[in-house]
Amino acid sequence: VQTVNLHPAMGFEPFLDAVHDAIESTPKGACYVFDVLSELASAWHSDQMLCNFFMLTCPYLYDRGDLAYFALLRDRHSNEAVFPIRETCQVMIDVYRRENDIYLRPIKTQFRHSPTMHLLHEWKQGGMIPITSSHRVASVLRPTPPTAVGCAVPPLDDWNRTFLLAQEIVAGPAERRQTEQAEIVRERLLHMVISRDERMLALARRFFSLEDLLDIGRRIIGTGQIGGKAVGMLLAHAILRSASPAWHGLLELHDSFFIGADLFNTYLVQNGCWWLRRRRKIQGDYLEGAEFIRRRILTGTFPRDAEEEMARVLDYFGTSPIIVRSSSVLEDSFGYSFAGKYESVFCANQGSFQKRLEDFKSAIRTVYASALSPQALAYRKRYGLLDREEQMALLVQRVSGTQRGELFFPDLAGVGFSYNPYVWHQDIDPQAGLLRLVMGLGTRAVDRRDDDYTRIVALNAPLLRPEKGGRQYTQRRVDVLDLDANQLISLDYDELKSRLPDSDLDALRRFEGRDAAAEREARQRKQPSPPP
Incomplete structure (x- = not known):
């Protein structure tokens, strides 16, 4: 007999890899007895991840010709986790203890049947004795009625139990929020949705209240952490709000939603991608075969409950344009930005509800697939x-901007950096950071283009310009969402003006000036005149 001690606190994928490594190092035909799987849900705060573990392990052992025993605690898990486990296993048995007696009742016996097989049995003197008396059967089963029958409340998983307790604390007397119980719940929620990195947790403890975490929980599709980009956005808001009350009136209110990182693993498992990825890992060549996995990700299907939540998110946004942004667990963490390595996808969000939902799901698949892009790997x-x-979590945001005719874009957008590597003047402090600004959507600021220019702003000396020669270095093209075409497009500035309503055109003209040299050069190149 060999005992293998593993700790689920290491995370889903490392733990699963360690379990499968132990299995693969054992000759086929072995017998395995697993510890109670309910502990996995407690460690990962998710019934879905427990279910994923079972779905990746039980069939694998069956295919090897091994025998395995798994245990679950009754009434501790949601039906969404228990039903797939029941469908997958070959035999499922309910176990009851009444005082000093142990009873067993087979629930599922695949390809097996006998007249007494599904009766309640008493384990006595090393054997199983079927109980045929209805009175005795009722006396054993009556104290444990079936859940989710009649008016019974379906069992909640660890995730929902924790958020429900947080909701009770916040809704209760103010003094309850200062109790040890409230702090324990807050700490648990921080690990569930924010991070397991102690440096990030230290920041989150300072700036996220129990109410903040509860608000995040109300906006998560699925379960799991919301990822580095989402955490960074929320932390930035919280830090500024705590620094000065003035920020409350200056910051645009966010009404973002989050797709929990657990859904990414569930998607890989249910669409047959997890095993393909593991084979690449075992062989030590992550790039080999990655394109095939990406194609499978792009054509996969989502769990029904996740699709229902996606539909509710679209109901909330209506036909406002949205963007689906990567927010992986490692992204924007300490030391690793992953800038430009993962996709973000705009959804113009126009057309019928079904069309908008399909576009939304396609955007999610695209970002998921980018987790295995050559650049990311x-x-x-x-x-x-x-x-x-x-794990790839996602941030779903309303696109900032204004609708102008059939076009949608903000007046100004950009990207900020905490360090300025472009010190073109002695007055510039690199530690002050910089902004890269553009007119229209910020895509042209994030993804620099060789055929155009952005405005570089040194934060400690914003009026200093790096270029010489005036307006010849000004931005010439603008990224916008075309609501009629239902897509992101780039327009020359003059073409943009030709498609704007007169009311918006008048506003633009107030900022325009004349640059004879730039216009002459533009005519020579047969290019549109640049904006100021």
């Missing part, structure tokens, strides 16, 4: 992160 390899668990 090369970045992870460069920083020694290939063996680190990388």
Whole structure:
């Protein structure tokens, strides 16, 4: 008999890899007895991840010709987790203890049947004795009625139990929020949705209240952490709000939603991608076969309950344009930005509800597939992160901007950096950071284009310009959402003006000036005149 001690606190993927490594090192035909699986749900705060573990392990052992015993605690798990487990296993048995007696009742016996097989049995003197008396059967089963029958409340998983307790604390007397119980719940929620990195948790403890975490929980599709980008956005808001009350009136209210990182693993499992990815890992070549996995991700299907939640999110946004952004667990963490390595997808969000839902799901698939892009894998390899668990959470945001005719875009957008590597003047402090600004959507600021220019702003000296020669270095093209075409497009500035309503055109003209040299050069190149 060999005992293997593993700890689920290491994370879903490392734990699962360790279990499968132990199985693969054992000759086929072995017998396995697993510890109570309910502890996995407690460690991962998710019944879905417990279910994923079972779905990846039980069939694998069956295919090897092994025998395995798994245990679950009754009434501790949601039906969404228990039903797939029941459908997958070959035999399921309910176990009851009444005082000093133990009773067993087979619930499922695949390909097996006898007249007494599904009766309640008493385990006595090393044997199983079927109980045929209705009175005795009722006396054993009556104290444990079936859940979710009649007016019974379906069992909640660890995730929902924790959020429900947080809701009770917040809704209760103010003094209850200062109790030890409230702090324990807050700490648990921080690990569930924010991070398991102690440096990030230290920041989150300072700036996230129990109410903040409860608000995040109300906006999560599925379960799991919301990822680095989402955490960074929320932390930035919280830090600014705590610094000065003035920020409350300056910051645009966010009404973002989050797709929990657990759904990414569930999607890979249910669409047959997890095993393909593991084979690449075992062979030590992550890039080989990655394109095939990406194609499968792009054509996969989502769990029904996740699709229902996606539909409710679309109901909330209506036909406002949205963007689906990557927010992986490692992204924007300490030391690793992953800038430009994962996709973000705009959804113009126009047309019938079914069309908008399909576009939304397609955007999610695209971001999921980017987790296995050559750029992302090369970045992870460069920083020694290939063996680190990388789950893809998503940030779903309303696009900031204004509708102008059939076009949608903001007046100004950009990207900020905490360090300025472009020190073109002695007055510039690199530590002050910089902004890269554009007119229209910020895509042209994030993804720099060789055929155009952005405005660079040194934050400690914003009036200094890096270029010489005036307006010839000004932005010439603008990224916008075309609501009629239902897509992101780039327009020359003059073409943009030709498609705007007169009311918006008048506003633009107030900022325009004349640059004879730039116009002359533009005519020579047969290019549109640049904006100021």
